[in-house]
Amino acid sequence: MKFFVDTAVIADIRELNDYGLLDGVTTNPSLIAKSGRDFKEVIAEICGLVDGPVSAEVAAMGFDGMVAEGEHLAKIASNVVIKLPLTLDGLKACRHFARNSIRTNVTLCFSPNQALLAAKAGATYISPFLGRLDDLALDGMELIRDIRVIYDNYGFETEILAASIRSANHVKEAALAGADVATIPPAVIRSLANHMLTDKGLEQFARDWAATGQSIL
Numbered sequence: 001m002k003f004f005v006d007t008a009v010i011a012d013i014r015e016l017n018d019y020g021l022l023d024g025v026t027t028n029p030s031l032i033a034k035s036g037r038d039f040k041e042v043i044a045e046i047c048g049l050v051d052g053p054v055s056a057e058v059a060a061m062g063f064d065g066m067v068a069e070g071e072h073l074a075k076i077a078s079n080v081v082i083k084l085p086l087t088l089d090g091l092k093a094c095r096h097f098a099r100n101s102i103r104t105n106v107t108l109c110f111s112p113n114q115a116l117l118a119a120k121a122g123a124t125y126i127s128p129f130l131g132r133l134d135d136l137a138l139d140g141m142e143l144i145r146d147i148r149v150i151y152d153n154y155g156f157e158t159e160i161l162a163a164s165i166r167s168a169n170h171v172k173e174a175a176l177a178g179a180d181v182a183t184i185p186p187a188v189i190r191s192l193a194n195h196m197l198t199d200k201g202l203e204q205f206a207r208d209w210a211a212t213g214q215s216i217l
């Protein structure tokens with residue numbers, strides 16, 4: 001499973017990229033607003049740091065605006081992926097970009113039928129939002145499982161990008177459900193390495209090693 005980080009914070013991207021844990025980055029208008037920085041400047045900086053795909057979301061609601069904005073964003077760097085909303089205009093824009101070999105991430109997906117439409121429109125990635133479904137006491141993971149079956153039934157190459165991830169458990173469940181990618185907040189990526197028995201074991205080894213009085217170098 002590929003890991004994207006879901007943030008516009010450069011320090012977090014730099015740190016996680018240095019660990020060798022990043023396959024890409026996703027942003028959205030809320031994350032850009034939170035960063036307080038210029039959108040295109042941030043996207044250019046992220047693309048300079050990370051080799052993998054970097055999702056940049058259009059703000060327009062209509063087809064013509066989405067195409068104009070997407071074409072503009074695609075010129076920032078070759079690893080920019082155009083993020084489009086799952087609306088009829090967004091799907092039409094997705095088809096346009098697919099025909100022009102520009103990669104897309106169709107976002108705000110909440111149903112298997114929406115995912116089916118995105119695949120038919122030639123989306124590179126489909127982003128089902130797990131956490132926002134779970135917030136409503138619905139089953140976000142069932143959506144991933146359903147999309148996996150549908151895409152496999154018809155051989156669609158659109159990658160399932162599990163989004164709106166809130167916990168380490170979401171990452172595990174999405175991996176078990178067959179998501180191709182998960183886009184994960186920085187704190188959740190870091191938390192994946194944690195286990196109390198790892199900490200306990202390490203403390204014990206450190207104490208025992210100190211008692212030997214030896215040094216390796």
Ligand code: E4P
Pocket residue numbers: 006026027028107127129131132163164165183
């Ligand atoms: C995905 O690309 C979105 O940016 C993101 O995962 C949304 O997550 P949220 O529901 O926590 O805002």
